[in-house]
Amino acid sequence: MAQLSALQQAAMQANQNRFAVEVRHVKKAYGPNGETEVYSDLHFQLLKGTFVALVGPIGSGKTTMLNMFAGLDKPTAGNILVMGQDITQMEPDSLATFRARTIGLVPQVQTLIPELTVYENVELPLHFAGVPREERQRSMEQVLERVGIRGESGRTVSTLSVGEKQMVSFARALVNNPPIILLDEPTEALDPLMSQVVLGLLRGDNMTLGRTIFVTTHDRRVTDLARRTLRVKKKIP
Numbered sequence: 001m002a003q004l005s006a007l008q009q010a011a012m013q014a015n016q017n018r019f020a021v022e023v024r025h026v027k028k029a030y031g032p033n034g035e036t037e038v039y040s041d042l043h044f045q046l047l048k049g050t051f052v053a054l055v056g057p058i059g060s061g062k063t064t065m066l067n068m069f070a071g072l073d074k075p076t077a078g079n080i081l082v083m084g085q086d087i088t089q090m091e092p093d094s095l096a097t098f099r100a101r102t103i104g105l106v107p108q109v110q111t112l113i114p115e116l117t118v119y120e121n122v123e124l125p126l127h128f129a130g131v132p133r134e135e136r137q138r139s140m141e142q143v144l145e146r147v148g149i150r151g152e153s154g155r156t157v158s159t160l161s162v163g164e165k166q167m168v169s170f171a172r173a174l175v176n177n178p179p180i181i182l183l184d185e186p187t188e189a190l191d192p193l194m195s196q197v198v199l200g201l202l203r204g205d206n207m208t209l210g211r212t213i214f215v216t217t218h219d220r221r222v223t224d225l226a227r228r229t230l231r232v233k234k235k236i237p
Helices: 002-016 062-069 092-102 118-128 133-147 162-174 192-208 220-225
Strands: 019-030 036-047 051-055 077-082 103-106 180-184 212-216 228-231
Touching: 019 062, 019 212, 036 062, 036 077, 036 212, 051 062, 051 192, 051 220, 062 077, 062 180, 062 212, 092 103, 092 118, 103 162, 118 133, 118 162, 133 162, 133 192, 162 180, 162 192, 180 192, 192 212, 192 220
Parallel strands: 051 212, 051 228, 103 180, 180 212
Antiparallel strands: 019 036, 019 077
16 A cells, blocks of 8 residues: 555656646635635646647736736635646745746736846846856847847837837746746737747747747737637626
8 A cells, every 4th residue: 555655646746747837726806805706716737838828808817817827916715836836835035036937927017127228127037046147148148139139238128119128028038948938918019020029939939948838818820829728708797
């Protein structure tokens, strides 16, 4: 029996190692008494290295789900495991460190610091992750070149267009080489050319680097690239 139990535990661990994200019976509600329920029993897994698109109408909870995966918003009940770690049980400091090393986030509402330069904004995750200076410089050169904004690195973010800021946010999400990329409507503010650049990078990272991509979108081009599409419906009061 002891040997069987050990084998069972090993099998369970191996199964958990397959998943980038596990959502276990998550409930999410807002309001003093939880009167506005977004999710009642969310339960699913995302395999490592998959490309998932989340679609649904405005107000259906797409951004809420993405923010819970990033640890920026906590579920009312249930658990969320990211790369095998239960982020719903982490202390804020530990969660921030884990996020900096594990997740690249491209939010719909920009969180760039307007007074800093492009270079300084993109470099921030490397500082938070404690990456040494020389390694930071190498990573910065690679990601700025890859995203096509190396020539803009000295500009302050306040002087950029909406689309340019989106590309800076995208570079910041990639710079620490995280295994998971979360994106909230990434092509919405981009012109067709920049959208193709972003889509190409996402596809390349997913196929060649094995990154897990989770993106909320209304863009058919994104859902066409995704290997799996999840759909959420807005609850009618």
